[in-house]
Amino acid sequence: MIIRGRAHKFGDNINTDDIIAAKYLDSQDEKFLGSKCMENIYPNFSKQVKKGDIIIAGKNFGCGSSREHAPLAIKGCGISLVIAKSFARIFYRNSINIGLPLLECKEVDSIKDKDFLEVDLSKGEIKIVGRSKVLNSEKFPLFLQEIINREGLIAWLRCNLKERRNR
Amino acid sequence: MGLTLAEKIFLRHSSKKRLEDFVYSNIDFCFANDITGPLAVKQFYKITEKRVFNSKRIAFVCDHFTPAKDKNSANNVAFLRNFSLRFKIPNFFDINQCGIEHVFLAEKGFIKPLDLVVGADSHTCTFGALGALAIGVGSTDLAGVMATGTCWFKVPKSLKFIYKGRLSKWVSAKDLILYTIFKIGVDGALYKVMEFSGPVIKSLNMEGRFTICNMAIEAGAKTGIIEPDGKTFNYLRRVAGLKLQGLNRRLKSDPDASYEEIYEWDVSNLEPQVACPHLPSNVKPVSKLSSVKLDQVVIGSCTNGRISDLRVAAKILKGRKVKSNSRVIIIPATPNIYKQALKEGLIRIFIEAGCIISPPTCGPCLGGHMGILGKGEVSLATTNRNFIGRMGHPESFVYLASPAVASASAIKGRITHPQEVVG
Numbered sequence: 001m002i003i004r005g006r007a008h009k010f011g012d013n014i015n016t017d018d019i020i021a022a023k024y025l026d027s028q029d030e031k032f033l034g035s036k037c038m039e040n041i042y043p044n045f046s047k048q049v050k051k052g053d054i055i056i057a058g059k060n061f062g063c064g065s066s067r068e069h070a071p072l073a074i075k076g077c078g079i080s081l082v083i084a085k086s087f088a089r090i091f092y093r094n095s096i097n098i099g100l101p102l103l104e105c106k107e108v109d110s111i112k113d114k115d116f117l118e119v120d121l122s123k124g125e126i127k128i129v130g131r132s133k134v135l136n137s138e139k140f141p142l143f144l145q146e147i148i149n150r151e152g153l154i155a156w157l158r159c160n161l162k163e164r165r166n167r
Numbered sequence: 168m169g170l171t172l173a174e175k176i177f178l179r180h181s182s183k184k185r186l187e188d189f190v191y192s193n194i195d196f197c198f199a200n201d202i203t204g205p206l207a208v209k210q211f212y213k214i215t216e217k218r219v220f221n222s223k224r225i226a227f228v229c230d231h232f233t234p235a236k237d238k239n240s241a242n243n244v245a246f247l248r249n250f251s252l253r254f255k256i257p258n259f260f261d262i263n264q265c266g267i268e269h270v271f272l273a274e275k276g277f278i279k280p281l282d283l284v285v286g287a288d289s290h291t292c293t294f295g296a297l298g299a300l301a302i303g304v305g306s307t308d309l310a311g312v313m314a315t316g317t318c319w320f321k322v323p324k325s326l327k328f329i330y331k332g333r334l335s336k337w338v339s340a341k342d343l344i345l346y347t348i349f350k351i352g353v354d355g356a357l358y359k360v361m362e363f364s365g366p367v368i369k370s371l372n373m374e375g376r377f378t379i380c381n382m383a384i385e386a387g388a389k390t391g392i393i394e395p396d397g398k399t400f401n402y403l404r405r406v407a408g409l410k411l412q413g414l415n416r417r418l419k420s421d422p423d424a425s426y427e428e429i430y431e432w433d434v435s436n437l438e439p440q441v442a443c444p445h446l447p448s449n450v451k452p453v454s455k456l457s458s459v460k461l462d463q464v465v466i467g468s469c470t471n472g473r474i475s476d477l478r479v480a481a482k483i484l485k486g487r488k489v490k491s492n493s494r495v496i497i498i499p500a501t502p503n504i505y506k507q508a509l510k511e512g513l514i515r516i517f518i519e520a521g522c523i524i525s526p527p528t529c530g531p532c533l534g535g536h537m538g539i540l541g542k543g544e545v546s547l548a549t550t551n552r553n554f555i556g557r558m559g560h561p562e563s564f565v566y567l568a569s570p571a572v573a574s575a576s577a578i579k580g581r582i583t584h585p586q587e588v589v590g
Contacts, residue, residue: 013353013354013446015552015554017533017534017552017554017556017557018555018556021534022534022535022557023534023535025202025232026202026232026239026240026243027239028205039561040555040556040561041555041561059354060353060354060357060387063353063354063387064552064554065288065533065552066203066287066288066289066303066304066305067202068206068305068306068307069202069206086354088387089357089358089387089389090289090303090304093304093305094305094307094308097305097308098307141188141189143188143189143319152307153311154213154214154307154311157214157311157315158213158214161214161215161314
């Protein structure tokens, strides 16, 4: 799968309160949460995002709470992929579980804000369009790849339960 | 090669004889709150509408936006109540029955040493203090557990923290964990288990141990854990009414277990620590911050809302008055703790000192309600996070500290070392 979009750059330790403030957690609506994404640190962020755009961040992206509303908000505002130096573990699981693609790449510093990127998800290759630069990202373990291929935990579990019944 | 306590617990809950990189584990107990629960239920219905894996091993604890702060919050609690009725889940708790999940569930004996527990809340790691492996997850993972009773995990490496020496007066478990996060950073334990040990940990009461494990997530850890000992079993018997027979009381990490890193610190000279805005790792000794003026002080939360926290606060506040222009909010973590504080006369001490008592709730800790900060306001809290806007306005400031520092600071209206007030 190829993802094309503009880069929105963030720093290290972007936490779940940054991504979606707690006062909005009484909602589970992806679109509503999306409209409030990054509000505390980047007012009107959701209005800057075009469908398919990509978040680029430093280390420990998504640290803090277990709120799945955080990856939902990112998805809901139109972001198609997050690339970071590293991810906090609950955020990482949550994103894979709800089908928000993530890539771990140590070389994100060479991507500039508003760069146009072309990403081959299955190869983990990140092309910076117009700068003939290609960055590589970490490969997912096979185990996780299965869940990613199903676009999330729900479909993966349904398929597993069905297999178990048929056995 | 030997195994760490965390690895032993993973092995106990897997069908394999040896641990692989990824494991499917049987879950002993799972829970969610009024924020993560409704989303988990919606996801659960996408998997199955038929049955939950075991209705007695699921709990809903409504503690975040409760007592309901608005109509959406009330609807979310009602949604969980109806789901619990439909699937005959007995352990649905509204705020008057529970208080804060990570304090309440331990108090009620839902979690034992060696259990594998998942909670849809990041501070699930608190229960590591009981020698359980307690891991925070999101709503979809929890939905999967409710449906299947299992969950996948990457088996984590462990880091060992050994604390030596003797803590000075007014230095507590909160100061130890803030110091630890300062030393290793907010991603210093990313994906790993933090095993807390050494004579200082042995000397802490269970409540202090809960405080330490509670903030393991603030260093990015998968969880924190402390080997169970006599104090653990005493606590479970005395507080939770659990008599544990047949459980191996000597279950510990093997002497030749492998750790990715072993940190050993003498903490005898440690002074009370304060985490400054806007990261829990931005820690300074209290004496360096005496010019910071405060609009609000909060004593409570799953980190520091237990009876021994309130006793320390009362010791400092007794017969004194809080600074007239600062709000001081005290939140007993559960109805039981509230009752005990009443019995011991602590509530009277707080009110006479000029504090206000909130019903048990997570409330202001996550900027939910019951003490939200306005623009430019500064709070010192015994809570666990101080991110931008965590307690309200994006241009407000949160400092994290122990109940002793919070109480002394409440009296002076600025960040204060307890010895300045009490000597």
